[in-house]
Amino acid sequence: MSLTGQDPALLRRLNAAAVLRALYGADELTLTHLVRATSISRSTIEDVVAGLIDEGLVEEALPAADAPRSVGRPARRFRFRATAGHVVGVDIGPHKVLAITADLTGNIVDSRRTTVTPETPRDERLAAARTVIKRSLRSAGLGASDLRAIGVAASGVVDKGRVVMSSRLPDMTGADLSLAGLGDTPVVAGNDTKLATLAEHWQGVARDSADVVYVHAGRSISVGLLLGGRLHAGRHGAAGEIGVMHSVGWYEAFDRFQQYGGAEAVLTDARVGSDQALATIDAFATDLARGVGAVALTLDPDLVVLGGGLSAWGSVLIEPLQRELSGLLLFPVRVEPSTLGADSVALGAVRLALNHVEDELFGVS
Amino acid sequence: MSLTGQDPALLRRLNAAAVLRALYGADELTLTHLVRATSISRSTIEDVVAGLIDEGLVEEALPAADAPRSVGRPARRFRFRATAGHVVGVDIGPHKVLAITADLTGNIVDSRRTTVTPETPRDERLAAARTVIKRSLRSAGLGASDLRAIGVAASGVVDKGRVVMSSRLPDMTGADLSLAGLGDTPVVAGNDTKLATLAEHWQGVARDSADVVYVHAGRSISVGLLLGGRLHAGRHGAAGEIGVMHSVGWYEAFDRFQQYGGAEAVLTDARVGSDQALATIDAFATDLARGVGAVALTLDPDLVVLGGGLSAWGSVLIEPLQRELSGLLLFPVRVEPSTLGADSVALGAVRLALNHVEDELFGVS
DNA sequence: ATATTTTTGATAGGACCTGTAATAATTAGG
DNA sequence: CCTAATTATTACAGGTCCTATCAAAAATAT
Numbered sequence: 001m002s003l004t005g006q007d008p009a010l011l012r013r014l015n016a017a018a019v020l021r022a023l024y025g026a027d028e029l030t031l032t033h034l035v036r037a038t039s040i041s042r043s044t045i046e047d048v049v050a051g052l053i054d055e056g057l058v059e060e061a062l063p064a065a066d067a068p069r070s071v072g073r074p075a076r077r078f079r080f081r082a083t084a085g086h087v088v089g090v091d092i093g094p095h096k097v098l099a100i101t102a103d104l105t106g107n108i109v110d111s112r113r114t115t116v117t118p119e120t121p122r123d124e125r126l127a128a129a130r131t132v133i134k135r136s137l138r139s140a141g142l143g144a145s146d147l148r149a150i151g152v153a154a155s156g157v158v159d160k161g162r163v164v165m166s167s168r169l170p171d172m173t174g175a176d177l178s179l180a181g182l183g184d185t186p187v188v189a190g191n192d193t194k195l196a197t198l199a200e201h202w203q204g205v206a207r208d209s210a211d212v213v214y215v216h217a218g219r220s221i222s223v224g225l226l227l228g229g230r231l232h233a234g235r236h237g238a239a240g241e242i243g244v245m246h247s248v249g250w251y252e253a254f255d256r257f258q259q260y261g262g263a264e265a266v267l268t269d270a271r272v273g274s275d276q277a278l279a280t281i282d283a284f285a286t287d288l289a290r291g292v293g294a295v296a297l298t299l300d301p302d303l304v305v306l307g308g309g310l311s312a313w314g315s316v317l318i319e320p321l322q323r324e325l326s327g328l329l330l331f332p333v334r335v336e337p338s339t340l341g342a343d344s345v346a347l348g349a350v351r352l353a354l355n356h357v358e359d360e361l362f363g364v365s
Numbered sequence: 366m367s368l369t370g371q372d373p374a375l376l377r378r379l380n381a382a383a384v385l386r387a388l389y390g391a392d393e394l395t396l397t398h399l400v401r402a403t404s405i406s407r408s409t410i411e412d413v414v415a416g417l418i419d420e421g422l423v424e425e426a427l428p429a430a431d432a433p434r435s436v437g438r439p440a441r442r443f444r445f446r447a448t449a450g451h452v453v454g455v456d457i458g459p460h461k462v463l464a465i466t467a468d469l470t471g472n473i474v475d476s477r478r479t480t481v482t483p484e485t486p487r488d489e490r491l492a493a494a495r496t497v498i499k500r501s502l503r504s505a506g507l508g509a510s511d512l513r514a515i516g517v518a519a520s521g522v523v524d525k526g527r528v529v530m531s532s533r534l535p536d537m538t539g540a541d542l543s544l545a546g547l548g549d550t551p552v553v554a555g556n557d558t559k560l561a562t563l564a565e566h567w568q569g570v571a572r573d574s575a576d577v578v579y580v581h582a583g584r585s586i587s588v589g590l591l592l593g594g595r596l597h598a599g600r601h602g603a604a605g606e607i608g609v610m611h612s613v614g615w616y617e618a619f620d621r622f623q624q625y626g627g628a629e630a631v632l633t634d635a636r637v638g639s640d641q642a643l644a645t646i647d648a649f650a651t652d653l654a655r656g657v658g659a660v661a662l663t664l665d666p667d668l669v670v671l672g673g674g675l676s677a678w679g680s681v682l683i684e685p686l687q688r689e690l691s692g693l694l695l696f697p698v699r700v701e702p703s704t705l706g707a708d709s710v711a712l713g714a715v716r717l718a719l720n721h722v723e724d725e726l727f728g729v730s
Numbered sequence: 731a732t733a734t735t736t737t738t739g740a741t742a743g744g745a746c747c748t749g750t751a752a753t754a755a756t757t758a759g760g
Numbered sequence: 761c762c763t764a765a766t767t768a769t770t771a772c773a774g775g776t777c778c779t780a781t782c783a784a785a786a787a788t789a790t
Binding site: 007008009011030031032042043046070071072073074075076 | 765766767768769770771776777778779
């Protein structure tokens with residue numbers, strides 16, 4: 001059944017969530033600030049904050065010695081107690097396993113990695129993930145009870161905590177990503193590109209866009225979708241798999257660079273104006289635009305984000321891509337390079353874990 | 366700012382909405398039924414229902430003489446007062462203008478049409494829409510004050526109440542769909558295919574699916590998207606315009622039938638097993654699958670609905686389409702023919718208008 | 731006629747919200 | 761150093777909403 005206001009306490013939960021959200025973004029706020037931000041009455045704010053302090057989610061900040069003094073009785077200041085809990089986001093990739101530990105505001109407290117190879121067998125790869133998580137927690141001085149959720153990113157189609165299919169790491173097909181052996185911390189999993197999309201919406205260029213197409217361009221090309229501010233996974237978790245269509249030509253696209261003598265060579269030659277290098281990039285942009293154009297025509301998004309290794313090329317690749325796209329689309333679309341580096345996937349896993357925690361913390365519906 | 370429970374009356378609105386929704390689906394319900402359906406306490410239900418009766422949204426049903434009698438004091442029965450308001454949905458098409466008048470439950474009380482041609486100038490076409498709406502209202506015995514909203518469907522890209530671009534009816538490009546001259550009734554507009562998608566989700570085969578790709582297949586081919594149970598329009602209202610991509614081949618697809626001697630001829634020949642007719646249909650299905658495949662790979666939807674004139678062909682077209690799609694997609698997708706006829710667009714416009722009314726009626730967020 | 735069943739009406743108790751008035755803790759200025 | 765102005769805190773009154781419980785009302789079954 002739908003939302004029914006059965007319990008007057010619903011109002012309290014709603015207001016607590018609003019206060020928490022307000023504190024979330026800011027550093028320290030006074031009660032008066034909170035009243036203004038939420039337009040809830042002062043009496044209520046006071047009660048709510050007291051309750052949140054009891055729960056350990058908010059703490060009073062001691063007045064700083066060098067704080068700017070103003071007239072009138074000084075207000076107490078409150079802040080979100082970021083250390084009330086922590087999450088870990090782990091990127092289980094072909095070449096590395098990266099774990100990022102963060103507090104509830106998303107502040108990174110530790111970051112730890114191990115090297116693996118595409119040939120590393122499944123169990124070893126998953127064991128590496130467990131080990132990296134444990135090490136990161138220990139180094140951050142955290143126990144199992146401090147951990148509220150774990151976010152896991154893996155390549156391939158990920159659905160219901162499992163890798164349904166992975167072409168990049170065939171051995172991972174069928175792998176269970178619930179990482180047993182780490183206590184009963186809830187584990188949420190997702191596809192790497194989709195989680196990078198989430199990261200881009202959280203801290204990257206897509207911060208203010210609700211409908212985003214994220215394109216990971218590197219050795220392989222893949223797509224993540226954010227629709228209405230939420231990740232769109234699809235019925236089988238296979239949304240964005242436009243590259244599967246052979247006529248799009250994404251499987252062979254990167255070979256253009258290999259044939260030239262490697263991606264590095266193309267970039268350096270292009271920078272000095274080599275016609276052949278520029279033509280190679282143009283051809284690659286055409287490949288890219290074939291798939292991105294289909295997705296953009298389907299969704300008419302606010303923004304296309306170019307991520308992955310090739311996003312570091314910046315305008316060298318963005319410009320021909322945009323040129324190609326403008327010939328395909330009804331309306332021009334904004335294309336921006338990713339501002340997050342190679343850690344974006346693990347960062348997205350952190351965000352996924354935080355989403356889970358927030359749903360529990362200030363979940364209402 | 367987000368939802369804040371500032372007012373205790375929020376609970377009442379929430380509960381009123383829950384009661385209204387419960388009454389919406391059912392015919393007549395007793396207070397006890399409502400208590401069970403909403404799990405709100407009886408006292409509250411009583412209050413809420415009294416309030417809704419005051420507002421004119423609910424009425425008490427007189428006990429029917431032939432009602433099945435049971436032990437105990439007979440309960441009063443309540444029903445949603447469907448006639449508390451009406452809406453009109455109007456489809457402004459190339460060949461017809463169709464207005465459907467419905468009450469708040471969506472019961473159709475009148476349906477009225479006028480014939481136009483693709484050459485009818487813009488002002489005349491819009492005037493025809495106004496006239497048809499007025500006639501339909503008069504014939505339903507309704508005054509301007511009974512009308513709560515008007516939904517308008519037009520072909521082409523529709524955004525913010527205007528036709529941004531129409532390839533089917535170029536003269537309509539730039540048209541203002543707010544239909545001035547019908548009082549101050551709110552008018553909401555949308556693209557015809559998108560609204561047919563809405564209709565299909567409301568009363569058609571897509572009733573239980575949240576992520577739906579609707580394909581209108583006829584003289585022209587177009588796509589409507591429902592994502593997470595909501596229509597996806599895109600930044601410029603141009604979502605689903607995959608057919609714009611020339612390589613998809615949708616502009617010329619229907620010509621295959623014309624070259625054969627008309628769509629009718631293809632169908633009748635195919636039914637008696639003509640190889641040439643079947644091959645023509647296969648080729649058309651391949652055209653269709655090229656675009657639908659791209660959309661389905663992008664979105665991984667629950668369901669693909671085939672609408673438009675060719676949906677009447679049923680399995681003759683569905684089967685080759687499904688065959689083609691299965692070769693393109695990672696996961697098989699359910700493909701169903703539309704169950705609604707040519708009125709689906711106007712019906713979707715009715716639903717759009719009802720959505721608007723409901724947002725106002727039991728809008729909370 | 732009496733018992734049983736179900737609905738209805740009325741009352742009490744508690745949680746929540748808002749707004750106002752009194753009180754406390756500062757700074758600015760004479 | 762003292763007073764006025766300013767801002768924050770605390771306490772209280774008034775109102776809406778919810779739930780739970782219990783007696784009264786209206787029907788059927790025996």
